[in-house]
Amino acid sequence: MLIRRETPADIDAIRTVTNLAFKDGPEAELIDWLREDEGWIPEYSLVADGVIGHVVCTRGYIGDVPALGLGPISVHPDHQRSGVGKALVHSVLGAAEARGERAVILLGSPAYYSRFGFRLAEEFGITPPVPEWRPHFQARLFAEVPAGPFRYAEPFNRL
Template structure:
């Protein structure tokens, strides 16, 4: 497995992997459309859209997009997608480590996500409320997590806002 930046040529494969990873009984999952909408938004950060490859096949994807804590820049992570045929093989972990390292190398202060604390705590995520960062939807509190990076300052606190395309799925 190799992790590298997504290229425009891989956008269709990323869409397919995301759709497969979040497939359910109700048709196209919102996460697949979300990735497509984020890609064309001003929040898109191409250096933080990574794919996991098995040969030439995209088997996983993760991205961070521009978000804010009050008016200060931060990152919103997600979706993280691994094709069902490759889940539970370390693909998601490899993508997480890679995107967090890339975000840190770009001097980003903070990554925020909505997810299961039992999974994401292994990557250093803790409940965002511990950093005085509040979710855009109060009911998310127990799943709303933050991961400070090297340039994080405790002065970074307040209400978190995802990129606009997230509003359609929240």
């Protein structure tokens, strides 16, 4: 499976796979908003094999310390449970670590994301923007970070 950075030619395919994966939820529009935001980091928008999947990380902060917010991650329904999502997560985490990022934060299933080294963010003193997210709010640390609230790139606030 080939994982690579998105190109401008991939944008429509990313919208399609995201809409299919999230049943036309707001995630595809969120990705468009993120592309226009100062938190967009092109090196962290990755696609799998002809855009059967997509993952993105954008700039967030723990207090004033830069970190990454992972998501959305999308896999075409015909390719789910075939390792595409796993490959995308491994790739974006490898890119983040190689580029010297300190932490990646996400909202997702602890049972699934623990296999990638994610732990509940509250174990590190990192708090979610919405308190009800605590049971699913996770962090993967590559370096020390301070305790404190995490904030996603601004477009997440529009959801």
